[in-house]
Ligand SMILES: Nc1ncnc2c1ncn2[C@@H]1O[C@H](COP(=O)(O)OP(=O)(O)OP(=O)(O)O)[C@@H](O)[C@H]1O
């Protein structure tokens with residue numbers, strides 16, 4: 204490996220120096236300092252490194268970024284309702300350029316079984332466990348961007364669900380980036396913990412306003428105790444000029460479940476890393492992802508699922524619809540430790556290419572050290588089914604509408620997995636908006652019921 | 653209504669249709685028979701507008717228009733329907749939704765009002781019952797996991813809903829049990845009328861006992877080598893194709 208290029212990290216070091224020491228406890232300052240050292244030593248991922256083989260950060264290296272000020276930028280409530288993907292019938296936390304906006308948020312009341320507050324406040328107030336949980340971000344094996352987040356995060360959400368609390372309303376986190384001058388960077392840190400038997404549905408939505416450049420570098424981690432369950436939705440709706448690099452870490456104790464639905468609808472260069480550690484028996488982990496790319500969008504999904512205990516299941520389905528010159532990457536690692544007998548792991552990656560210039564690179568990596576396991580994986584890359592297209596057209600459906608219908612059909616199992624009706628309708632609308640042709644959103648009736 | 657003249661078509665580099673002429677008038681049922689690989693399905697696909705089949709000669713006029721000049725969807729909107737020999741599975745698209753989209757697309761083309769989901773469902777159920785298609789298949793993805801017979805019934809069901817003026821049924825009888833055959837034939841017969849024409853491709857006389865044709869044509873190696881009345885089908889059933897092939901090869905004898 205070549206040494207990291209100091210020029211690559213300079214803009215981040217400058218931002219760190221300029222910000223100075225943040226208000227807060229001593230552990231935070233040393234944690235951030237330590238993280239900055241790690242980032243500085245490793246630098247940005249090098250071109251040609253195995254984990255970044257298909258994703259080129261040259262565009263990012265050339266730019267300079269600055270942290271947003273501590274004052275939230277103004278958005279009006281009418282704007283807000285247009286920005287949300289669905290009516291937030293539960294709780295809502297809005298962050299504008301990385302800064303929490305109390306005005307637009309609706310947080311649960313104390314004693315309701317769920318605590319949601321800006322991470323900065325949780326740290327300042329010394330919420331129980333906050334230091335350990337923030338520090339646990341180091342344990343997922345993520346690369347330099349996670350360290351960069353640890354060094355520079357200002358806020359994000361602190362979410363804690365108490366023992367046995369079943370939170371039925373979803374919690375919606377909206378992270379808005381608005382970077383008219385093309386230099387903004389945000390490093391939101393969302394720390395989620397569920398005590399035994401707790402239940403939570405979390406929506407993370409990353410939205411960019413405008414086409415200019417910015418860096419969005421969120422890091423979210425979950426700590427899920429025995430018998431607890433989380434459903435997680437992640438939406439990437441970033442601007443055309445954006446760099447979106449995210450890390451999602453999950454730790455699951457016995458008989459817990461975690462289901463993540465990730466939807467990437469827009470962004471310049473998008474890289475999502477997910478690492479799920481199945482650390483108790485009887486754990487269920489589901490990672491689903493849908494990418495819809497066009498133009499010159501680049502979306503790279505890297506997932507790792509680590510089975511270290513017996514009798515756990517993991518299901519993974521990532522799909523990509525790529526038009527024009529879009530480039531999709533999927534790298535899915537499944538690691539099964541020697542003790543993880545009776546593991547049942549299924550991974551599937553499917554891409555639909557709508558043009559000759561769209562590209563998909565797919566790489567499954569199975570590392571299995573237990574002998575009594577069921578692990579399957581499959582990857583397909585294909586074009587629209589011509590026979591299906593002709594069949595639809597022969598029934599009177601126009602060519603464009605038939606194409607849209609088939610693309611929708613390809614994506615439908617991921618959309619139909621959304622339990623929240625409003626979110627499902629919102630995702631469907633985005634899907635149709637992104638697809639070629641002027642087909643109307645078909646509502647939930649498209650897929651077979 | 654349909655006038656095919658000296659139609660020639662090829663797929664990739666193989667000439668399959670080598671000069672077919674066939675006229676279907678409103679109200680008529682034409683049966684097309686012939687050995688495997690003779691070009692029957694190709695004829696159906698060319699009529700429906702499949703892009704893999706390149707028309708290399710001849711013409712097809714439909715209601716006075718040049719059919720070959722039209723997109724597949726426009727042909728459907730003008731009333732052409734092909735019941736596929738091998739219906740295509742479309743995972744992820746509900747049967748009901750698919751057919752409602754198709755019907756509304758056709759209605760829109762004709763300047764008629766579109767049907768809402770409720771009115772459509774009523775119509776779909778009525779037609780499903782007509783062809784004895786299990787209503788639960790309406791909610792499933794198009795043809796996915798349907799049995800062979802269910803797929804064929806689903807084709808006839810679609811025909812009943814879309815009410816074409818020219819229907820080409822490509823081996824809709826194969827793979828059907830006897831009861832299903834009757835149900836399908838009843839469905840077709842209920843649609844017979846003075847304004848509608850049918851081309852029924854089949855290998856078996858049995859279907860033609862239920863759907864009695866006005867004409868029977870024998871297709872062989874891309875040409876119609878014999879045409880006759882319904883009794884021709886009986887003769888074929890008895891004697892096979894060889895005698896006609898010989899007769900066609902030696903027209904003098
Ligand atoms: N897409 C294609 N590519 C190559 N050859 C084709 C294609 N479609 C048809 N053919 C060939 O054209 C010939 C006629 O096929 P067609 O399906 O029309 O026959 P058919 O009369 O319907 O036969 P069957 O009774 O078996 O259904 C066959 O030899 C077939 O292999």
Ligand SMILES: [Mg+2]
Nearest residue numbers: 692693694737
């Ligand atoms: Mg055939």
